[in-house]
Amino acid sequence: MGHRLADTSTPARLAAPDEGIGRDELALATRNHGLPLEAMRHDLTPPGLHYVLTHYDIPYVPEDTPWRLGVGGRVRRPLTLTPAELRSLPRVTTRVTMECAGNGRALLTPRPVSQPWLVEAVGTAEWTGVPLRLLLAEVGVEADAVDVVCTGADHGVERGVEQDYQRALPLGVATGTEPDVLVAYEMNGTPLPPQHGHPLRLVVPGWYGMAHVKWLREITVTDTPFTGFQQTVAYRLRQHPGDEGEPVTRIAPRALLVPPGFPDFMSRARVVRPGAVTLEGRAWSGRAPVTRAEVSTDAGQSWHEAELEPDAGHRWAWRRWRFNWRAEPGAYVLSARATDAEGHTQPLEQPWNRGGFVNNLVQRVEVLCLDEESGG
């Protein structure tokens, strides 16, 4: 009897109609983690609260580990750089809201079996690094270049395919200035933590998380479109397994509420007392600046304009919004909705695709407002 990867690595599947979250999904949910939504009160997500998704293991890179970033392929002067050499080049710091492409997957029906995110796979940090376009200018990209393939040090098997994590950006995005793609070495002013790509990662402001290759060790310019697993098998919007599908790219608009009041430990339902309650949250879009946030306190039947905080010039980061609510005893479903300058907004009915990507269905927060005199 042979022992092959197919014995342990099975095809993608959808959960059966009443199938609860399985042991495999739970193992992913226990390793990876979302942003506890009350932490959206912080403009910059504190260390350890930013969402994390790693496909394979977090590489072990102690301080004294030599690290080299190769830049090669269809270039005239291939380069190898140490993190120290990267730090000596011009640096840019950008505030970026990053979201996992699979955020919201566990709320879908049917549920694609993978990392079972609810809505918390988001976080905002200031990333410091070298613009990728400067590195590409330095090595001299050939005229026939098409894609810029980024390879991480994380290694594993997925749907039967053994691989280093790899993703490509089209050359125009890799060399663009809106946004500046970064080869980042700092998060919120300190060296990257292990789980965020120490010592180097890509940061692609406005794009879903799969593009921000962590533990970056190789940048390869190609003259043909990249066809790796994470580009052509995973991270595509498909209705059927055989579809070619559309690639997942920029972040669709989303607004989330800081859940008001206090929680029940187990149900996570929220409890408030009657009176004035300031609702607040964040809104973002990777497609165009957010121009509007709305709030509903009746499960999306009616909507009220929320107040967006003034634009502070952080194009690629979330914006805070506020709404004054007068709570009266009763049971509520609160929601928020973002709209961006190109008119993209959030659906009230669930869209669906087989990978469970790019879900931006409006959030539902169940809130109980107690009777006036209620002590319990």
Added chain:
Amino acid sequence: MGHRLADTSTPARLAAPDEGIGRDELALATRNHGLPLEAMRHDLTPPGLHYVLTHYDIPYVPEDTPWRLGVGGRVRRPLTLTPAELRSLPRVTTRVTMECAGNGRALLTPRPVSQPWLVEAVGTAEWTGVPLRLLLAEVGVEADAVDVVCTGADHGVERGVEQDYQRALPLGVATGTEPDVLVAYEMNGTPLPPQHGHPLRLVVPGWYGMAHVKWLREITVTDTPFTGFQQTVAYRLRQHPGDEGEPVTRIAPRALLVPPGFPDFMSRARVVRPGAVTLEGRAWSGRAPVTRAEVSTDAGQSWHEAELEPDAGHRWAWRRWRFNWRAEPGAYVLSARATDAEGHTQPLEQPWNRGGFVNNLVQRVEVLCLDEESGG
């Protein structure tokens, strides 16, 4: 119709025999998170990788928030201290392995419905703070004192009971030196992160996590045993709902493996190639020093002595162990087992209690060793 806490906060329950993980358990798994086991390679768990469990919301305490710790109750000279005042007192730094009392709960049959930990609810950090015994000496504990009740700023409802998180230590533990209980303000040399109790938390080396009250704001000495929810309802070992039960206290011995090779993304099963594989991991006990670690490669049928790293004097922290394995093609279940100086060890058959606490069943790591020539 009234609107009361009972509408949203329901009694404890056990999952039905084939009930998958529910939406409520998933919401907890998405907020809280375990230590990705490959990060056990680090002696000190890097920020953001240490396990976190918060019952309610993480309090929002920006840098400029005034904070006061009250020390009162059955004492002669009640005190109120700022974090700055605490920093001016004698400090102690202790390396501590902390584990959630509910670690392993999701592996139990039947499964208590709560935070669904597999085995990763652990982490090791160096905590710096003031010994609690010094604060208690300063305020002068009355002769009739029994318990020391610690109150956090985290507020919520649990099984119908609205509460601030509160736990008590017996006076003898609170004033003891083996270990020194700390009122801590630093984790690994930097101020506590929000999710670990910023600005102040209790650290009780050797005890399960429920004792290490975060966001500490009040220490109250009482002359009667504390009967709060987290002391007498939660965190007790019971077979039946009506049992008085035994309190959960010190950490039972446990050993965990750094999973070898590389993972399959979805199943998290491990893949290695034939040949020499160094197995390594950590072992700890809050009851007595770890004296032995063993490894099994045949699902616990036979055991081999692992090499414990030399004792570095960190009594309350995990110890590394190593074992050289020669992998041959096949499917394996790897396990590790810790034994401490008092002879406590880990069971091979599942013990069980209604809360799912103090589980130290030996870990099972499924590993596939590929055929020699296997490329996939």
